[in-house]
Amino acid sequence: MIESKINGWIRKEILNQSLYTVNNLNTPIKLNQNESPIDWPKDIKKQFLLYLHDCVWNRYPEINGENLRKKLARKFHLSKNQIIIGKGSNEVIQAITTATLSSGDIVCHLSPTFALYSLLSQHRGAKIIQSKLDYEFNVVLDDLINKSAMAKLTFIANPNSPTGKLLPIEIVKKVAEQTSGLVIVDEAYIDFSGGSAIPLIEQFENIIITRTFSxxxxxxxxxxxxxxxxxxxxLEIQKCMLPFNIDSPSALAGHFLLDHMDHIKKTISAIVDEREKLAIKLNALHGVKAWSSRTNFFMLETPLSPSVTFRKLAENGILVRDISSYPLCEKVIRVTVGTAKENKRLYKIITNLL
Ligand SMILES: Cc1ncc(COP(=O)(O)O)c(C=O)c1O
Structure with a gap:
């Protein structure tokens, strides 16, 4: 009964979309969402819980994550008024699309890339134009420049997902120079690569950088x-965030982590080391290709089809991401770098598949 009414209630842009889902197979090893495999140590968590214990629970959190903005501003030598905080960078991206896009506006992004750019832009009724990568997953510069010139928003994930490739900052600069629209540089994985576009912010009013603690x-x-x-x-994009969007525990956790940069740096270098060791071992196997990556994940080709590789790994307790339906990705799965033990297990299972 309700189905016939839904079409009248819900906007067509929403009806036309499928629900964002992830495969939640419960495997002992989870290498499918590019999370860090290394949780915070117990003693650090205990210290944080003491802070949380002492913080006020019955009041709303501070508005707009004010103090965390100040602390981030100090880290990056910026003003707090240049920073907005979201529930994940996803919420920041959503506030940007809400603040900027009307029906029919053009949005440009690379292809393949992170799915949320088109999903959120389509919510607003925007038209998507994709700048397809070449067969080595590199950006086709002229195409990106031409297409972004027409766009109100251009999204560049840097490094890109699922490819793991880093775009030189000069290219970001060129895109920002050539378009009258905004360029959103999504730096979710920048801590693994370096090469941030933050230094461009002062010169380019049309660059927005998004980052994550995830x-x-x-x-x-x-x-x-x-x-x-x-x-x-x-100031304008902040208006599209809900008041008090950042709960006190999350803001507090942000503060706390910023005081533990040494630990974060150690974690990053352990993951990068693991990635390189694993890639060398996998690439030595006949018919296997681990694509070079500047992130905490990489694309992997095996002599088997992605769906078979995915299934066999899952049967052996490892969840990866089958991205073979993405453009240019017919042969690949995406694998998040795990702990040394998890990576060893992955390598062993791959060798058994061959
Ligand atoms: C490229 C990219 N950007 C943004 C995000 C979203 O991160 P979060 O909302 O957790 O900050 C992800 C998550 O996988 C991502 O891969």
């Missing part, structure tokens, strides 16, 4: 991300 900072369960941009732009 990946290199091992905090995916708290939902914390931020955007960096010109302060006039930040």
């Amino acid at each position: 990946k290199a900072w091992s905090l995916a369960s708290f939902r914390l991300g931020y955007g960096i941009m010109h302060n006039s732009l930040a």
Whole structure:
């Protein structure tokens, strides 16, 4: 009964979309969502819980994550008015699309890339144009420049997902120079690669950078991300965040982590070391290709089809991401770098498959 009414109630842009889902197979080893495999040590968690114990629970949190913005601003030598905080960088991206896009506006992104850019832009009725990568997953510069010139928003995940490739900052600069629209540089994985576009913010009023605590900072369960941009732009985009969106525990966790940068740096270098060791071993196997990556994940080809590789790994307790339906990705699965033990297990199972 309700189905016939739904079409009248819900906007067509929403009806036309499928629900965002992830495969939640319960395997002992989880290498499918590019999370950090290294949780915060117990003694650090205990210290954090003391802070949480002392913080006030019956009042709303501070508005707009004010103090966390100040602390991030100090870290990046920016003003707090250039920073907005979201429940994950996803919420920052959503606030950007809400603030900027009307029906029919053009949005440009690379293809393949992170799915949320088109999903959120389509919610607003925007038209998507994709700049397809070449067969080595590199950006086709002229195409990106031409297409972004027409766009109100251009999304560049840097490094990109699922490819793991880093785009030189010069290219970001060129895109920002050529378009009258905004360029959103999604730096979710930048801690693994370096090469941030933050230094461009001062020169380019049309660049927005989004970042997250979910990946290199091992905090995916708290939902914390931020955007960096010109302060006039930040003021407008902040209006599209819900008041008190950042709960006190998340803001507190952000503060706390910023005081533990040494631990974060150690975690990052352990993951990068593991990635390189694993890639060398996998690439030595006949018919296997681990694509070079600047992130905490990589694309993997085996002589078997992605769906078979996915299934066999899952049967052996490892969940990866079958991305073979993405453009250009017919042969690949995406694997998050795990702990040394998890990576050893992955390698063993792959060798058994051959
Ligand atoms: C490229 C990219 N950007 C943004 C996100 C969203 O991160 P979060 O909302 O956890 O900050 C992800 C998550 O997988 C991602 O891969």
